[in-house]
Amino acid sequence: MAHPGVPITADGLGVDGARGAVFAGVTLRAEAGALVAVAGPGGSGRTSLLLTLAGRMKPAHGSATVAGEPLPQRAGAVRRLVRVARAAGAVELQERWTVQEAIDLQEVLRGHRIDAREAAAVLDACGVSAEGAARIEDLDPRQLTRLAVALAWFERPPAVVLDDLDRGLSADGERELWTLLKALAEQGTTVVASAADAAPAAGLADVVVPL
Structure with a gap:
């Protein structure tokens, strides 16, 4: 079932x-349901760009909109539209948590219970095979990133941003994750993800933003 994504624009x-x-x-x-790859070396501002587009950081120059909502004027509205799966140093899964505790936190953040069947379907769609009792610190980089994506994708938000997609992964591992994000985008969610190199996203990303 497709869910409505949101267009995202930026100018200068x-x-x-x-x-x-x-x-x-x-x-x-980026049109609704697009997959956007933000590529640049460490220190190029990838994390800050994703947080800005998610309404979590105030721009100093230029303009941006999400679903027509201008930033920073309507940052609150944008925050309700865009989920942050991971942003280095700002939004991270805590190592001491278990997978189930990370899921439970999503219910606290949303203020209501998440349907167990829907949660299981999302975890499966995102390729999360870790058991609920598994500790975050014991997950390999592939499972850790897939779990972060799944948690953000619960209840199918209009947009998701993911920082450091390539963390701890080989080029083949990166390609697998870009393929997963493309599948989520094809279901309607607009996805913006960052990595050092956009090459593994070739043929998958609809928009590439070099930094």
């Missing part, structure tokens, strides 16, 4: 830090 978007520009001049056009 930039964020400044204490030492100058974190990223600058980002322009993109």
Whole structure:
């Protein structure tokens, strides 16, 4: 079943830090249900760009919209549309948690119970094979990232952002994850993910944003 995604745009978007520009001049056009690959080396501003598009960081330059909602003016509305699966140093699964505790936290954050059958279907669709009692710290990088994606994808949000898709993975492992994200996008969710290199996303990403 397809779910409605949201279009995302940016024109000359930039964020400044204490030492100058974190990223600058980002322009993109992503239609609803698109897969967007943000590519650049460490320190290029990938995390900050994803957080900005998710309404969690205020831009200093340019403009951006999510579902027509302007940033930063309507950041609150954008935060309700965009789930953050992972953002380095900002949104991470805690190592001491179990998989089930991570799922339970999603219910707390949403303020209601998540249908168990729907949760199981999402975990299966995302290729999460770890048992509920498994500790986050014991998951391999592939399972850890798939779990982060699954938790964000519960109840099929309009958009999901994922930072450091390539963390701890080989090029083949990256390709597998890009393929998973493409499948989620094809079901309607707009997906923005970052990695050092966009090559493993070739033929899958609808939009590539170099940093």
